[in-house]
Amino acid sequence: MTSVGRQRAAVATGLRTFLREPTNLGLLVVLPPIVLLAFDLSMDVVADVPGLDVPSAAAELGGALFATAFLAGLLGLFQVVGAADPDRRLIVCGFRPWEMLLARVLTIGLASALVTGIVYVIFLTLSDLTPASHALAIVSLLVAALIYGLIGVLIGAVLNRELVGSLVLVFLADYDAFASLGVIPMDHTAVDYVPLSHPSNLLDSAVHDGTVATADALIAVTYVVGLAVLTLAAVTLRGDSS
């Protein structure tokens, strides 16, 4: 079997395994819209609180961004931890470790693209905003999903435990949500470097102006590349390449 054939087989198997579970289908299709609605409702409650800064359309934009990104993160974590044993068997059968990692990332990418599409349609339905550039807004959501997907893979590769990995991811994600959304005022430069800070800015400029903030785009791409390198290193050090 060629490398491309092996990739196709690994991705198809990963997707089939994932989509075979009814709860996973629900997770992809039902839960992101619920999260978006919950964000909308929660932001309505705190919109008039003195001292809190709730930017215009923060609920819809934030909800769309986090619903997509964090789902990709969980997919990354559970894909890597759950598929560790089957992947080792496939490596024994002739698959290469980097091919398995790429297959996992491609699977997460395809699932994230599906979630992005669903979330974006819900966002358009809920929001009064008409995005200045649909394409840029969708790309911003995909970048956010890719960043968190890689974070999930990295956490899964390093910790190799679903519970501990979930806890780490959840605590990172929840802090990131508030820090990058800007609802709770913070006076610290560290806020500018949370993973979703720049995708959030990208989404904001795509929706409001239809432009790409070059600095944010560069930092977001740097995040993706850096996480990809770290993930590859973690998988290699874990011994999958042996």
Next chain:
Amino acid sequence: MSDTIQSGPETAASSDTPTASRIRAATTVGSRDVYRDPVLLGMLVVLPAYFVGIWGTMVPDAVVPIHVATAEGTQEIPVAFPELMTALVAPVTGALLVGITGLFLVQRSVDADRRLTVAGFRGVELLVARFAILVAITTCTVGVITAVSLLHLTPDHIGWFVLGLALAAMTYGAIGALVGLVLGRMAGVYILLFAPMLELMLLQWPVEGTEWWVEWHPGHHAIQLILSASFAPDVATDNALWAVIVLILAGVLAMGANMAR
């Protein structure tokens, strides 16, 4: 909880064994998964310390007026913003940790529970054993959260504050167990990632004229108790009673789902 397969209890339990000893045996077996996992134990200490600590440090040192339940009704009280954030983030942290741990505890124990059921254990006994483990995890987590919270906040009534934290954490622990019985792990974690954050931190923000439906959320009374214990001259203790009732309801729901399974 490591990803190893659990073994059954070392002592066989027949159906005429007293319930208490069966619960003790199931608790001992289940708790081994926790205390034999140093990474998990470390996370139960490090994560709350990081999460509560970072919020108390990073918010501006402003004063905000909030509406707090007191023994004489609701009062508007000006409080320091870092103190308010600490009082809100502390229960969120407990709810996240205990809720997700509860979900995994129930999910992971499915196979072991089947074997124990064959050995004569009842479903309710096994769920009580899981809750006993959750209580132990809650105690540890609340201890760490309280210690870190005291760096940024000095509650006027620390006993009620700790009780509020424990009730919020255990309520979400029961919700986590319930979610674990109904949904898959990934869907459960996804729900528990957002639910405590949106409910305890945003919906329960102490403002005047809260919507009626906000009061029907599971964390409402625990949050009211925590804020009252932190900032009010006299604690609105009726919230403690209501929070206990909510916890019992959540526990009963989880037990019902377990028996239906």
